[in-house]
Amino acid sequence: MAPLSRSSRRFRGDIRFVVGIVLVLASIAGVWFVLTSGDQAxxxxxxxxxxxxxxxxxxxxxxxxxVALGAxxxxxxxxxQLAAGQVAARTITEGExxxxxxxTAAENTRTTTVVVKSSIGLPDDVTTGAEVEIWQAPLRDDGRSYDEPRILVGDVVVRSVLEPEGLLAEGTAELEIVIDRSDVAAVLAAVTGGAALSVVPVGAGS
Structure with missing residues (x-):
């Protein structure tokens, strides 16, 4: 095969040079786009x-x-953009x-708050926003002893922990909890029936 002419070799060299320049420019443009888009807070x-x-x-x-959140x-x-009457659809933590x-709109939620008294002290992780279960030990007919503990209601969120007052409050704790309206009757029945209530953090037994 005859050797390539000088002009042909020069042409191919020029093409490689142009392609290299294009690749370098494309790389620079990509980096610039990433940096500038990241700065759009x-x-x-x-x-x-x-x-x-x-x-x-x-x-x-x-x-x-x-904050640069991108897409x-x-x-x-x-x-x-916060509309009047909006409520939290879930617990929102500080700094989030x-x-x-x-x-969500207030009319879309079926929750309310109830104050309950725990018959035992609270774990340190039971604070505002904590997910807990409320357990009850129903008062027996003799009025002096209690039945086996059982879950009264789960999927409960602590709205606030109320500081106990007085000597009789030692060893107990009151909480304002957020519960579904369908669970209110059961909780109030347990309270008025003298059941011993306990607050247990979700996952404490796992």
């Missing part, structure tokens, strides 16, 4: 305190922070950015 709402499920959301509960930025609430899915 979006103002979103961040919780200033722990907010429990069913609690009304107020502008004063949030701060505005600028998911529309999934979070921005300043001015607020997803739209974590809020």
């Amino acid at each position: 979006t103002p979103v709402l961040r919780a200033g305190r722990t907010i429990v499920r069913g609690e009304t959301l107020r502008p004063s509960d949030f701060a505005t922070v600028d 998911v930025s529309d999934e979070y609430l921005r300043p001015g 950015l607020i997803p739209r899915a974590a809020t």
Whole structure:
């Protein structure tokens, strides 16, 4: 086969040079796009305190922070987007950015709050926003002893822990809990029936 002419070799060399330049420019453009897109921060709402499920959301509960969220930025609430009457659809922890899915209209929730007294002390991890179970030991007919403990209601969220007062309060604790409205009757019946109630953190026995 005849050797390639000088002009043919020069042409192929020029093509490789152009392709190399194009690849370098494409690489630079890609890096620039990543850096500039990462700098496009979006103002979103961040919780200033722990907010429990069913609690009304107020502008004063949030701060505005600028965060680079990229493609998911529309999934979070921005300043001015919190509608009146919105409540927490789940517990929102302090410092958390607020997803739209974590809020709902008040008419869509079926929760309410009830105050119960635990007959025993509370574990340290039972604080605002904790998920707990309420157990009951029903009072027997003799009025002096209690039946075997059983779960009264699960899927309960602690709204607040109330400080006990007085000497008679030693060894007990009161909590305001968020429960489904369908469970209110059972809880009140246990309270008025003299059952001994205990608060157990979810997963404590696992």
